[in-house]
């Protein structure tokens with residue numbers, strides 16, 4: 049079976065084709081294309097502009113993906129699209145494209161939960177059988193574990209998502225959005241002196257909050273930009289705190305929070321596998337910290353690289369095809385989108401463990 | 402399939418072996434029995450002063466993933482929080498282990514050993530025994546919306562559920578007792594609630610409320626130290642040999658543990674903090690015991706009846722839940 053997947057819940061449009069040769073053999077990625085809407089430095093991506101971007105790219109990317117996959121339209125069994133969660137207008141523009149293709153080609157549709165797409169793709173790529181999942185992206189921060197046909201949310205952010213926190217901080221420091229703010233913050237952090245600025249650390253059980261650390265980091269960042277923040281205990285003449293130090297401190301603090309809530313979930317469910325998915329999961333420091341935590345628990349970290357970590361069409365095609373295999377499709381008249389679509393709303397009919 | 406992407410830290414297929422931790426002074430050379438590796442801490446069983454006074458040594462090893470400055474700060478903060486809160490709420494009659502000693506620089510805290518199991522395990526075993534009726538599991542609403550219906554259904558169910566529902570009520574009351582002091586736990590999961598095995602029946606201990614009077618015998622030392630610290634007479638009680646409860650028993654007192662994230666709530670924040678405590682517990686139920694989700698209603702019911710602010714907290718809980726649902730929007 050072959051599926052075409054369309055993803056556009058945030059500022060990336062991803063189109064991909066995947067094949068499930070048989071229920072027992074691993075899936076084969078046929079093509080995986082992506083185009084990112086990049087807003088000017090100091091600004092975030094607005095829903096309306098992002099939707100325009102996706103509309104402008106969708107036809108080109110679908111054509112290219114099908115060509116690259118080397119399949120005929122007749123070979124495609126199902127069209128899968130992201131139903132949510134995400135930003136309304138971009139979701140809508142991609143869903144419209146999916147509906148159009150389904151009608152044009154006479155194919156069934158499957159609406160997919162974006163988070164479940166990340167999880168299933170991560171499992172397929174890494175062969176992690178039943179991991180605790182840390183899902184970290186621009187819009188989501190969740191610690192998830194599977195139980196009784198649902199991906200259950202153990203812990204999550206109580207306010208903004210981790211990626212959103214990093215992006216907003218990057219804007220305060222006027223760090224470029226290209227290729228994406230998180231990547232640039234990571235590069236800045238690597239060049240830091242190792243000096244740690246004291247920021248609020250806010251973990252509540254398995255949940256955490258990023259608005260506190262962000263607010264504090266933002267205030268300090270402004271002082272850094274104006275060149276008047278000095279390292280603690282060094283007095284008037286002390287060395288100045290740099291943008292690099294700020295990026296380093298923010299990462300060290302909020303990533304430690306993520307690792308901690310993941311560790312709590314692992315202890316609680318008694319699991320030693322951990323899978324990191326979502327765009328922020330491509331951060332090398334986060335992966336390294338997760339590795340150190342897992343080592344101490346005698347466990348294993350599974351991570352994917354940016355082809356699969358960052359939003360893509362393949363994960364939607366893959367999760368959609370799994371669902372399609374259980375006989376579920378989405379009727380055209382039901383093929384809506386929803387900004388709010390919790391991970392645990394999806395009945396995971398394709399797993400029986 | 403595309404190549405498994407290499408993660409630079411741990412490649413997907415390698416399982417690393419767990420390094421054995423070196424205990425801090427003065428325990429460095431003692432061979433202690435590791436009970437569990439909790440969320441953050443290593444929990445050892447040992448004894449204190451006399452061989453039949455079992456105690457728990459909770460050690461927070463340095464976390465290699467954390468910046469050393471942040472690590473020191475957090476370890477100290479949490480050991481102090483845990484010790485302070487344990488002493489304070491125990492004095493007020495909340496069932497928690499007694500504190501025997503600690504050293505925040507070296508990351509350890511010693512406390513009374515609680516004979517029993519975590520509620521997490523109790524519930525798992527209960528579900529495994531099939532005590533949960535099939536028909537009921539089918540009629541439970543999947544999403545949290547229909548909470549109250551589930552509660553009602555279940556009252557009609559009667560019979561075999563009595564014991565488990567009673568356990569839920571004990572949980573509700575124990576949490577309420579803590580919250581009545583405006584202390585919030587901060588990590589209220591079923592792993593952090595223990596069911597203390599009750600003494601053998603001839604002890605004539607009432608099944609409820611016996612936790613306030615610390616058990617005698619093996620707890621004599623802690624009881625005496627506590628009393629010494631608070632300047633009270635040590636409670637007298639007949640020495641007893643506590644044997645582990647019948648495996649499937651749901652009897653016993655609820656003991657709250659793991660106060661590293663606990664805090665005294667302020668007047669402005671107390672309802673929110675209490676509600677978040679309940680929300681964390683609710684999700685721990687939902688996430689690990691999907692088939693036992695309806696039980697949580699009983700926890701809330703008992704909680705609601707237990708102290709004056711409880712009704713307000715439950716209202717607040719509804720807000721916190723709603724925020725949780727909305728949060729799945731892209732931020």
Ligand SMILES: Nc1ncnc2c1ncn2[C@@H]1O[C@H](COP(=O)(O)OP(=O)(O)OP(=O)(O)O)[C@@H](O)[C@H]1O
Nearest residue numbers: 437439440441442444457498513514515592659661
């Ligand atoms: N006083 C005690 N008596 C018996 N068993 C205990 C006691 N304290 C802890 N345990 C056992 O050890 C486990 C872990 O302890 P605890 O919850 O205090 O540590 P933790 O989760 O690592 O702590 P933290 O979240 O503060 O880092 C508990 O779930 C319980 O099974």
Ligand SMILES: [Mg+2]
Nearest residue numbers: 439440593659
């Ligand atoms: Mg614990």
